[in-house]
Amino acid sequence: MIIRKEKLDKIRQMGFNPYPHEFNQTHQSTEIKNNFDQLEEKVVSSAGRMMSVRLMGKAAFCHIQDQQGRIQIYLRKDQIGEDVFQLFKILDIGDYIGITGQVFKTKTGEISIYAKEFQLLSKSLKPLPIVKEKEEDDGAKVVFDQFADKEMRYRQRYVDLVVSPEVKDVFIKRSKIITAIREFLNKNDFLEVETPILQPIYGGAAARPFVTHHNTLDIDLYLRIANELYLKRLIVGGLDRVYEFAKDFRNEGMDRFHNPEFTQVELYAAYKDYRWMMDFVEQIVNHIAQSVLGGAKILFNEHEIDLSPPWRRLTMFDAIKEFSGVDISEMDESALKNTAKKLNIEITPEMGVGKIIDEIFGELVEPNLIQPTFIMDYPIEMSPLAKKHRDNPRLVERFEPIIGGKEVGNAFSELNDPIDQRERFMEQVKLKDRGDLEAQALDEDFLRALEIGMPPTAGLGIGIDRLVMLLTNQPSIRDVIFFPQMRPESK
RNA sequence: GAGCCAGUAGCUCAGCUGGUAGAGCAGCGGCCUUUUAAGCCGUUGGUCCGGAGUUCGAAUCUCCGCUGGCUCACCA
DSSP, X not given: OHHHHHHHHHHHHTTOOSSOSOOOOOOOHHHXXXXXXXXXXXXXXXXXXXXXXXXXXXXXXXXEEXXXXXXXXXXXXXXXXXXXXXXXXXXXXXXXXXXXXXXXXXXXXXXXXXXXXXXXXXXXXXXXXXXXXXXXXXXXXXXXXXXXXXXXXHHTHHHHHHHOHHHHHHHHHHHHHHHHHHHHHHHTTOXXXXXXXXXXXXXXXXOOOOEEEETTTTEEEEEOSOOHHHHHHHHHTTOOEEEEEEEEEOOSOOBTTBOSEEEEEEEEEETOOHHHHHXXXXXXXXXHIIIIISSSEEEETXXXXXXXXXXXXXXXXXXHHHHXXXXXXXXXXXXXXXXXXXXXXXXXXXXXXXXXXXXHIIIIIGGGOOSOEEEEEEEGGGOTTBOBOSSOTTEEEEEEEEETTEEOEEEEEBOOOHHHHHHHHHHHHHHXXXXXXXXXXXXXXXXXXXXXXXXXXXXXXXXXXXXXXXHHTOSSGGGTSSSOOOOOOOO
């Protein structure tokens, strides 16, 4: 650090600007490599961060890294001049440089740029961890001194991204996945909208919120745990297909599947039901897989998963029967409690029917659903915003797509009967009084909207972080969020 | 929130049953005009996470704390 600052002074004394304002780039690294035949002998300008240097007296090789990859640069003192070569010699790995020169292939066959002009673009003052790679004869890559400390990787993601191309890859894919979803929804006449993050009543999901305070109004507000109720208000308003990519916030535990803020896309389509939505989910996911991964087969956790439709569809009761051997479809609360005990599922007194079934399902069924599966027809108690099943009033028309043993979304035929909705909210209030911290609050304004009238509607939420984990085969949510939540550094 | 594990140089790590800290890479000074983990010669560098204790003596043993990872519990 001290040495690098001295170098900075020296560079200035030599008459070079260590932080110039611009550089005119004509080609990216992989562009040059992919079009070598056309570009050979042509002059190109390229820029990037210097990632390796091999200095050899009056000549030198280095690699620069741009967003796409790396390319080798060859410099000779007699080409770029004494002064500039002196400058090059004191540069460090991590500095940004720009070069102009001819594209050529070295003796060993590596496509490189033979520099005619060379310029420092930005001086780096802190060293990067130097990761070295070697290609074995069999083509396998051996990595030396990998930047492995997870804490540092998460806290200093900028370093992680510079030093680990595969990390950068995951995030590029994340961005492409989001783009693919947006494309697909826009193509299907959905309108992208924005709804409040600061909400006076939090709703639309079962979770504990973050609370904040608005000074002027002198009221507490909640960071949204979901945007469901607002998007439905827009359906009431006559916007027939809407979606929002939403950061939601839940004040709960953190682990490799949970970050306090996470991303969901929620979408609503008027005049449709959950069956239509199942087809739609199959299409969406396949569109993503095709456009981002180029195929429907993915590898996740050693499992090969085939995303191509149709996916298996299974009711929740049938799923539990299949994996536990017990038919719970006719059981009341006390029978369920006994069954849960027999199956070694932990339950607590404040749990209602819905929660108990959810526990059994989560414990015995979900982890076993590796290939894409729609679990459908949930008990009414656990889904206060979903419409009653057309054939069975104890159930609702709801499904969750489960892939790789984890739910990646949640969807219903939306409840649009205002009187039924009010009764369901009242049930939630009772649960809250029993001590369920996650029971949903009654939202009068939302009820008023339903009273104005909402058309039959299908709704869906997809957890973007989990979907990205699945499609990029990452074990932790922290590996798909640039800056995951961490305790602040002490100094 | 609970359990297990970890924290030594910029990075990756070694350091045995306690004897006063080491390697490779990076850095620094040289040599080298087709190298690629470049090479060769030389060299700097550490509150061994923090605090307390045991001991003649602690990176090493004990306790407390901090930070993180993994697993479990709640939730997406």
